[in-house]
Amino acid sequence: MSTSIEPKITPEAIRxxxxxxxxxxxxxxxxxxxxxxxxxxxxxxxxxxxxxxxxTAFGVSVTxxxxxxxxxxxxxxxxELVLRLRGGxx
Amino acid sequence: xxxRTTAPLAILGAGVMGTGIATLAVxxxxxxxxVDLDEETLSKAAAGxxxxxxxxxxxxxxxAGVADGELEVTTDTSRIAGAGAVIESVTERLDAxxxxxxxxxxxxxxxxxxxxxxxxxxxxxxxxYAAHPRDLVGIHFMNPPYLIRTVELVRGPRSGxxxxxxxxxxxxxxxxxxVPVGDGPGFVINRVLQRxxxxxxxxxxxxxxxxxAVDAAFTGCLGHRTGPLSTADLIGLDNVVDxxxxxxxxxxxxxxxxxxxxxxxxxxxxxGRKTGRGxxxxxxxx
Numbered sequence: 001m002s003t004s005i006e007p008k009i010t011p012e013a014i015r016x017x018x019x020x021x022x023x024x025x026x027x028x029x030x031x032x033x034x035x036x037x038x039x040x041x042x043x044x045x046x047x048x049x050x051x052x053x054x055x056t057a058f059g060v061s062v063t064x065x066x067x068x069x070x071x072x073x074x075x076x077x078x079x080e081l082v083l084r085l086r087g088g089x090x
Numbered sequence: 091x092x093x094r095t096t097a098p099l100a101i102l103g104a105g106v107m108g109t110g111i112a113t114l115a116v117x118x119x120x121x122x123x124x125v126d127l128d129e130e131t132l133s134k135a136a137a138g139x140x141x142x143x144x145x146x147x148x149x150x151x152x153x154a155g156v157a158d159g160e161l162e163v164t165t166d167t168s169r170i171a172g173a174g175a176v177i178e179s180v181t182e183r184l185d186a187x188x189x190x191x192x193x194x195x196x197x198x199x200x201x202x203x204x205x206x207x208x209x210x211x212x213x214x215x216x217x218x219y220a221a222h223p224r225d226l227v228g229i230h231f232m233n234p235p236y237l238i239r240t241v242e243l244v245r246g247p248r249s250g251x252x253x254x255x256x257x258x259x260x261x262x263x264x265x266x267x268x269v270p271v272g273d274g275p276g277f278v279i280n281r282v283l284q285r286x287x288x289x290x291x292x293x294x295x296x297x298x299x300x301x302x303a304v305d306a307a308f309t310g311c312l313g314h315r316t317g318p319l320s321t322a323d324l325i326g327l328d329n330v331v332d333x334x335x336x337x338x339x340x341x342x343x344x345x346x347x348x349x350x351x352x353x354x355x356x357x358x359x360x361x362g363r364k365t366g367r368g369x370x371x372x373x374x375x376x
């Protein structure tokens with residue numbers, strides 16, 4: 001179900017992967033800048049699915065202060081988070 | 091914030107609700123001893139709790155700056171001996187609850203708060219299995235308890251004032267607001283909700299509407315946050331069936347008798363969110 005992403009990764013690839021996941025889960029088209037939670041598109045329980053998906057698909061670990069809803073509010077925000085987390089590792 | 095429980099909270103039953111309540115406690119800095127008969131269930135629960143604590147933090151459900159409470163998982167009921175309070179959250183069947191309450195109340199000191207998280211069994215019926223019926227109250231936690239901050243606090247005819255006060259103090263520590271209700275099958279919520287779920291399932295069974303349409307009517311027309319069938323999937327259809335049977339047997343009202351579609355889904359192992367499929371598909375939510 002979740003596609004694993006190669007080490008070299010672009011913001012576009014992240015957005016495409018997350019968009020695909022969100023659209024499949026919500027069965028609707030979701031733009032990259034839509035507030036997923038404010039729009040009522042997804043429930044709060046979906047938030048953790050998103051976290052787990054992002055961790056699995058991009059090989060990152062979301063912990064501490066990064067573990068906040070604002071980082072998952074839009075597909076754009078998720079892409080930024082993934083790039084930030086991946087930037088910090090060897 | 092200054093009020094911290096030093097004695098651990100004992101939770102019996104590591105199913106959906108037991109792990110959810112454990113998550114609520116751990117996130118509020120309360121140590122937990124979680125007891126279940128099954129090792130595999132316990133190891134799944136430990137992983138589930140650490141996942142759910144993350145969700146709680148993500149959703150800002152826990153007080154900032156409070157370190158997680160410690161979690162001990164065990165099959166040994168004697169480990170609850172020093173607990174400050176006990177919450178029974180085992181399968182919604184009288185025999186299971188009777189056994190858990192009997193073992194638990196024998197293991198803790200008299201005067202220790204004992205809580206049943208039963209969905210529908212009257213507290214006074216359970217009280218006969220408790221060593222000290224005055225120590226027993228009902229708290230009906232919602233699912234997931236770390237995201238929904240209101241509970242039914244059920245006073246049985248034999249619940250003592252001290253137990254009710256202890257329950258109120260525990261709920262305050264856990265950031266939960268009690269709604270006081272009296273005793274009876276299903277209390278307030280499940281007397282209404284389980285019946286609604288059964289009717290909704292019957293509507294699907296009769297081909298009157300699809301699950302999507304049933305839920306859309308409740309969310310769209312009535313403004314409910316979740317429709318009855320999504321709620322059923324979240325609760326777990328096995329628990330829905332168990333609760334309906336409890337209600338049917340105790341009220342004599344056949345409208346509570348679980349419909350064929352619900353029974354078939356449980357038989358097929360499609361229990362809702364926890365197995366990935368119920369009335370709806372839940373990809374990746376297990």
